[in-house]
Amino acid sequence: MKKLYFTCLFLLLSACQVYPLYGTQVYKNVCVESIPDASGFILFQELKRFFPDTSDCKYTLKSQTPTVAYSDQGLSDSDFTTMQRITARADFSLLDTNKKAILKKTATTIGSSAVVANPYSTVVAAETVEKNLYKSLAEKIALHVSAFLRKEEK
Numbered sequence: 001m002k003k004l005y006f007t008c009l010f011l012l013l014s015a016c017q018v019y020p021l022y023g024t025q026v027y028k029n030v031c032v033e034s035i036p037d038a039s040g041f042i043l044f045q046e047l048k049r050f051f052p053d054t055s056d057c058k059y060t061l062k063s064q065t066p067t068v069a070y071s072d073q074g075l076s077d078s079d080f081t082t083m084q085r086i087t088a089r090a091d092f093s094l095l096d097t098n099k100k101a102i103l104k105k106t107a108t109t110i111g112s113s114a115v116v117a118n119p120y121s122t123v124v125a126a127e128t129v130e131k132n133l134y135k136s137l138a139e140k141i142a143l144h145v146s147a148f149l150r151k152e153e154k
Contacts, residue, residue, distance in 0.1 A: 042134045044063075061092065072085075084115055103148050
């Protein structure tokens with residue numbers, strides 16, 4: 001009985017053209033413009049996973065260099081910071097063949113890192129969190145672009 005129920009549910013949902021929201025797909029007609037600076041290069045490489053290079057570019061994805069902001073999060077009894085909040089954001093736009101922006105958005109993601117007595121450990125932890133935030137930014141940008149393009153296809 002359960003199999004019949006799930007089969008009917010699957011058929012009903014597929015008839016309504018329901019797509020998974022987080023099922024980003026690879027778009028071969030979107031070219032990613034290079035992004036300056038080291039943080040931009042990391043974001044650029046992550047975006048290339050979703051938008052590989054092709055000769056047929058119907059759209060161009062242009063992103064600004066990501067900005068990172070640190071803020072103190074946790075304080076110890078002696079007023080030393082124990083945690084820091086790291087916020088990364090990037091403005092991006094999707095351009096059509098006429099270089100006209102058809103989508104403009106900002107992607108933001110937040111992480112946290114421990115602040116310990118060893119400065120080297122603190123710096124390495126913060127850099128690791130930053131790299132992971134750039135990956136998260138790329139995923140969010142790809143999600144926005146794929147949702148927009150899926151809507152345009154209809």
